[in-house]
Amino acid sequence: MSKKSSIRTLPLLAALLAAAGIAGAQTKTLYIGMNGGTMEKAYTQYVFPAFEKAYGAKVVVVPGTSSDILAKAQANKDKPQMHVMFLDDGVMVRAIGMGLCQKQKPSQSLGEIYPAARFKDDMASGVSLGMTGLAYNAKMFKEKGWAPPTSWMDLADPKYKGKVVFQSVSSSSFGLHGFLMFNRIQGGNDKNVEPGFKAWPTTIGPNVLEYIPSSAKLSEMVQTGEAAIFPLTPTAVAAMKSKGIPVEYAPPKEGAVVLMVGQCVIANNTEPELSQKLAEFLLSPLAQANVLQYGAQIPTNPKAPVVGDGVAQVADINKWMKTAVTIDWESINANRPAWNARWNKTIEK
Numbered sequence: 001m002s003k004k005s006s007i008r009t010l011p012l013l014a015a016l017l018a019a020a021g022i023a024g025a026q027t028k029t030l031y032i033g034m035n036g037g038t039m040e041k042a043y044t045q046y047v048f049p050a051f052e053k054a055y056g057a058k059v060v061v062v063p064g065t066s067s068d069i070l071a072k073a074q075a076n077k078d079k080p081q082m083h084v085m086f087l088d089d090g091v092m093v094r095a096i097g098m099g100l101c102q103k104q105k106p107s108q109s110l111g112e113i114y115p116a117a118r119f120k121d122d123m124a125s126g127v128s129l130g131m132t133g134l135a136y137n138a139k140m141f142k143e144k145g146w147a148p149p150t151s152w153m154d155l156a157d158p159k160y161k162g163k164v165v166f167q168s169v170s171s172s173s174f175g176l177h178g179f180l181m182f183n184r185i186q187g188g189n190d191k192n193v194e195p196g197f198k199a200w201p202t203t204i205g206p207n208v209l210e211y212i213p214s215s216a217k218l219s220e221m222v223q224t225g226e227a228a229i230f231p232l233t234p235t236a237v238a239a240m241k242s243k244g245i246p247v248e249y250a251p252p253k254e255g256a257v258v259l260m261v262g263q264c265v266i267a268n269n270t271e272p273e274l275s276q277k278l279a280e281f282l283l284s285p286l287a288q289a290n291v292l293q294y295g296a297q298i299p300t301n302p303k304a305p306v307v308g309d310g311v312a313q314v315a316d317i318n319k320w321m322k323t324a325v326t327i328d329w330e331s332i333n334a335n336r337p338a339w340n341a342r343w344n345k346t347i348e349k
Helices: 003-019 039-047 048-055 066-075 087-098 108-110 139-146 150-154 174-184 193-204 218-223 233-243 271-283 285-295 309-320 329-346
Strands: 028-034 057-063 084-088 125-137 164-167 210-212 229-232 247-249 256-268
Touching: 003 164, 028 039, 028 066, 028 271, 039 048, 039 057, 039 285, 048 271, 048 329, 057 271, 066 084, 066 087, 066 247, 084 150, 084 233, 087 174, 087 256, 108 233, 108 271, 125 139, 125 150, 125 174, 125 233, 125 285, 125 309, 150 309, 174 233, 174 256, 174 329, 193 329, 218 247, 218 271, 229 309, 233 247, 256 271, 285 309
Parallel strands: 028 057, 028 084, 164 210, 164 229
Antiparallel strands: 084 256, 125 229, 125 247, 125 256
C-alpha cells in the first residue's frame, strides 16, 4: 500500500460509514490526551480525519507525557475536560485504580486485539505495543569502533563515562524500566529496589551526563554528540531514524521491558457514546495500519495490514518479545512515590 493509496483510504472509509447512516448531523468535539510529536502527527494526519468525517466530529489533541495527562484527568475528575486518554501501561493501571476510566464496550475491534492488550475488565485497551531496551548513537559508535551494546550493564562501562543519558525514574517509564532491570541484575525485584539504589552510585551513576525528565531532548543530544547510549523503545528509535538521526536499537540479553500504550474512555465525560466509538475506531485494522506506517507505532490488532518498513518493524518486535520482561505494576505503583522521592534526593540531587 503506497502512501498515496493509504491517504485515499481514509475518506473512502468515511464515505462508506456515512452512507451507512453513521455520520452525525452535528459537529461535536472530543479531546484526547496523548504524547505530542510523532505520535500526535500520525494520528492527526492519518487517523482522526476518517473518524471525524464518519461521525461528524472533531478530535483535538491535548499533548503531554503520561504523567501530564494523568494529572489533568485527576484534577478534573468531577468535570472531565478530556474524553479519551493515552497513557503508558503502568500509568494506566494507576488511572484505572483512581476511577478515571470507563469500561470499554464490546466491539469487533476490541475482540480482535491481542489478549495481552486488554486491560483487566476491559477498563482500557492497548493501542500500540513496544518495549524499553537500549538505544545508541550509531555515528559515535562507528567513529569510536565500539560494538553495539548487549546488556543493561553496558550502561556502567567506563568507556561511556559522561556519555550516558538516563530518563528520570520519577517521571519516565523508560527510566523506570532501565532502573528496574539494573536492580534485577543486582539481585533485587519489583518489590525490593534496595540493591539497585545501593549499586547505582558506583556503577551507572558516574557515567551519566544528564538525567532528563522525558526523551524529548535525545534527538538533539545525539546530533550534538553528547549522548552515546540511553534507554529507549524500538518505536522511538524508528521515529528518530525517519528524521535522519543516527540511532539504532539494541535488545539487552537480560530482556527488554514490555511497554504498551493504552487508551481509556474517561469516566463521566460529556460524550460517553462518541468517546466509546473513538476508542473502538482506534483499535480498527485501518487506524492501526496507518499509525504504524506514519508513526512507527506497533499494532495491537493482528489484522492490521503491514506494509513497507512496518514489515521489518513488526517482525523485530515479535522476535524481541520472546525474551521481553513484564513487570509487577501493582507493586511498583504502591511503592513508586517513595522510590521517586528517594531517587530525586539521592540520585538526581
